[in-house]
Amino acid sequence: GKGRVHLSLGCIAVFLVSKNGETEAVVEITGFYLHFVAMVTGHRVSSQGDLGRRFQTPGLGCSHRSLCICPRWEEEKKEDGVKWTQLEHRGPYFAPLYEPLPDDVQFYYNGKPLKLSLATEEIATFYAKMLDHEYTTKEIFQNNFFNDWRKEMTSDEQKIIKDLDKCDFREIHKYFVDKSEARKALSKEEKQKLKEEADKIQEEYGYCILDGHREKIGNFKTEPPGLFRGRGDHPKMGMLKRRIMPEDVVINCSKDSKIPEPPEGHKWKEVRFDNTVTWLASWTENIQNTLKYIMLNPSSKLKGEKDWQKYEVARRLKDVVHKIRAQYQADWKSKEMKKRQRAVALYFIDKLALRAGNEKEEGETADTVGCCSLRVEHIRLHPELDGQEHVVEFDFLGKDSIRYYNKVSVEKMVFKNLQLFMKNKDPSDDLFDRLNTSILNRHLQSLMDGLSAKVFRTYNASITLQEQLKALTNSEDNVAGKLLSYNRANRAVAILCNHQRSTPKTFEKSMQNLQAKIDAKKQQVEEAQEELKKAEDDNVEKKKKLLKRLEEQLDKLNVQATDKEENKQIALGTSKLNYLDPRISIAWCKKFGVPIEKIYNKTQREKFAWAIDMADEDFEF
DNA sequence: GTCCCGACTTAGTATACGGCCA
């Protein structure tokens, strides 16, 4: 035919069958691989490859047995903004109800046991569970908790419990510690039973049917009540997060589907049939008064296509980025202050992969900033520093209160502009006082369809990976060596995007373990060398072989240690999952003979199924 | 232009799981 058909692993034959003047791709398969790209007709197929059809494991509503060729209506392009034509699900799975403490587990006030009402007791257990967490030592946390707790007390309790310092939760705390120990110590059979129960819930509530396919839901459980744990210096830490009731929940599904039943004796807040959104249920949480949603798992077609689209936008940026850079450089000299600020901010976003930086409501969240919301106090200007000219020193808290610290040598014009922007301002004033994210994004949109600040992060992350892989991979290396190169390329991106993690608690110990292994291996290598020297003629080859194997093993361990050390405080996962076009990695795997499983685990392979189907070794971002 | 909100992506950490070794 006119199009190309991509064959996936396990695919043994493709037929094009004409039926009623329309052609269908019929795919015969072997083994388990049920993901395909095949082009069902009526569809334009570009040589780069449309996403095409990903055939899926058949689910409810699908009559095909071994693979699923969707009914025609699904092939039709949906109207603008329409996300689905059919959506059926069971509604959320609610957090288990509170189980009262046994009578022998007591709360003490001022040294005396005090029996609490059920509601008061439940909230007390939230605090008790967190007793050995650093949170409970913070004054804001304690105050917020105590305030909210008192609100839920009976008036009698309110009269007695007036001082958190006089509250003794230790017995309750111990009860929960013991309980979790007991859970761990359960026999194999008991654990198995628990697992089966969880699987049953997953099976019942964890999937929905979307346009004829059974799709996995991302978060099908409502969030249990507890104490809010914000990140960083959060003014609301310790506040009570209420229990979500069916009466709080809005259900979204299709009109003609089986509408989920609320739990007995309850009703939904609302049932709506909105096919322009992708969520299945929503509720308003009480801490920030914002909406929370139940949505699909990243493995779903809906999410996959969106993800693919995101990378396609970033690839389009690649074509125009030179022009955009030239323009913002020219704008550094603009007569309009507004334009200059926009141009400098965009330069930061492009060069340093900063986030856009929306305004935040003061006092409602931790004080964090992004590019547009930078304040004067967040940068320091050094005309000269460590032998470099025009150095900008950044020091601020970004998303999740992760510190961004960086010293960057910038163009002279940028430096001068920054001096200008900071003139006559207080440290707490906005650096870019004539700019915000909506102005910036409106401008970006005018430069390229679909362009916004975050696209630069995606683009720069992906292009960096591609370049680093090219620079670092040595085709002579063994798989372990190639993987080290991959991790280093990945790490370059994580550093660019400032993806950090706290050093794992077990880091030192596991490093020691690894070092011990290395030492032991070294010893073995030395011994093998001795043996080889002493070996008789007919034994030399054998000894050589052994030595070689040991040396390779030692090599591998050393590589592991290097990798581990370099990764100590850097989180690779976030960029891998959200910023790096998976087709780059897949192409690299194919080109250098590295199994994809070495790069992506099962969940990640499911998420990136679209890319695994699509990318061949020549893929270029 | 500003403010607000809804929908969606991106983020780090806590915990569960499962394989390996003594």
Added chain:
DNA sequence: TGGCCGTATACTAAGTCGGGAC
């Protein structure tokens, strides 16, 4: 077989961004 350890998954907070009201 039980405990240890590294990895995978669960969890949910915290961003981005566009659209509508004013």
